[in-house]
Amino acid sequence: MAFKAAEYQRYSGPRSKIPAWVPLAGLALSRGWKSKWVRRITSLSLMLGAGMMIMMYTMNQILPGWRDLTEQVGAIAGGDSGDWEIDAKVYLKLLKLFVYPVLLPLSLLFGYDLISKDIETNALDAYFSRPISPLSYILGRSVAFVGFLMAATFGPMMLVWVSDWATSSDAHFSQIAIVPFGMFWSLLLISVTLSLLVQAITTITRSGLWTNISFVFIFIVLSILANIIFAITMNPNALALSILHNTGVVCEYALNEVPTKRALPSAPANVSILVMLTTSLVSFLIVYRGLKRRTFLG
């Protein structure tokens, strides 16, 4: 095939067997990455992970017994020597560090115009007059969305964990063995919930700006509402109304670490997980219905 064909030519090559959602996921990734703030936050997150990895490696090279030393310093300073150990408790703090300032803003910045832009430019007509179903469309978008969020959070955290494990004694492994799996499923659940929630809001508002406003509004309003209802009823289940609260509870439950000093009780983990799963399901149905109304085939 000539590169600059002046004439139209029929295509005689093979047809690909790759499912239609794969190119959709690829395009969603490249569109999300075009956002300056997505690039900045992701780079910072990766740099944080890489920085901690380099720090651990360097410490291990310069001062092989640095872990024991820190524990002794901690004991002299008056604390329990266990507080200065790198265990699941430290990883819980790290997990929250990646969830609140990284995952939450990234989910909004990455996905706020994924569907609303397609509605605005009538790209849905172009998509659904081609062999793609609403399910494939949602799958393509969500795989890219969740995959990106996981890469930006779970990736750097695993760098830290691997460095920790590689530079410590065998006995230390038992303290941190739960971490990778716990981090993975908690981040996956939070990412899936947030990605579907953002897509549902963008399907309803059909505008990137209103998606941002609605998302922040839902977070704030639900948090306030959860606290008010809890203050009235003293029922901790009410706190599960807050998405922010649920993310914290899921992180704690996943690493099996519940902080001892708390100003307020927290919602039971099973209730929080159920609320997040329900949010995901309802969000999915909103997106699916919104798209299904634009096509009946599939």
Place this chain on the structure above:
Amino acid sequence: MSDNVLSLNNLVVRYGSYEALHGVSVDFSGGCLGLLGANGAGKSSMLRSILGLIRPHSGKVSIFGQDVAKHGMRLRARIGYMPERDSFIGSISGVRGIAHLAEICGIPADDAMLRAHDVMHFVGLGEERYREVETYSVGMRQRYKLAAALAHDPDILFLDEPTNGLDPKSRERMLGLIERVTSEHNIHLVLASHLLPDVERLCDQVWVLDEGNLKQSATVSELTTAARGAKRVRVDYQQAQQFSDCAQNNDYIIIPGKHVGEFIVSRDEEIVTSPMMFELAEVAKTKLLGVHPAARSLEDAFLEALES
């Protein structure tokens, strides 16, 4: 399996309580088909229901003999659709968007990008292919939509008002592109338009729609050539009345033409021949300036179909 390229069987489309198409049944055997109708006649509804973008209330649509409701996915890889309104993927370059749409239709990624470049050059957007589509002018967007419809090499093209909003030069260019694709590459065309000259130029068959009903399905030549064996006669304008009176006295049906001294002359259940006209002129003692078969323009045929 039917040989028809497109078949509609009792197709009903409703938007709430409003019925946009009232049980249309018709076949298209291939070639270039024009969907004619005034604004709101149901052309876009018909196209969108054929493509599966809206759900018909009842009825069946078949393309290449396959039921669209059952084999929609497979069929849509063989269909190229150019919607009436703007439709593009935002925030990416024109060529990337077209390659992406071709990939969705099963063209491997490398080939899709090559074809995207090719079709962009073909429609004359080669120099603008790396620009985002948001920055394109109206004419460029129309050509972009055509390129997007062609990128995956469809067997049938559905074009909805492809020359809308184009200046005469761009319109000519667009029609030329469509003509080349359909005539040289055996791609079937369904063209929805209210611009009759476009349809007359590109299509060999037409469906006339009016208020959701199919008023006529015929070839363009059937509609535009000799109407019921009539003749278009031109006489000296000063003798026009004299000729008209004489024709009526001799049982001819006479309809004034577009110009003074021009008439469409016909007779019930009889073909009017040129010698009959010479004889009539002699009887009326008028000077005959011309006798031609009474061809109608597509516009005449369209208006007549609507009035019927």
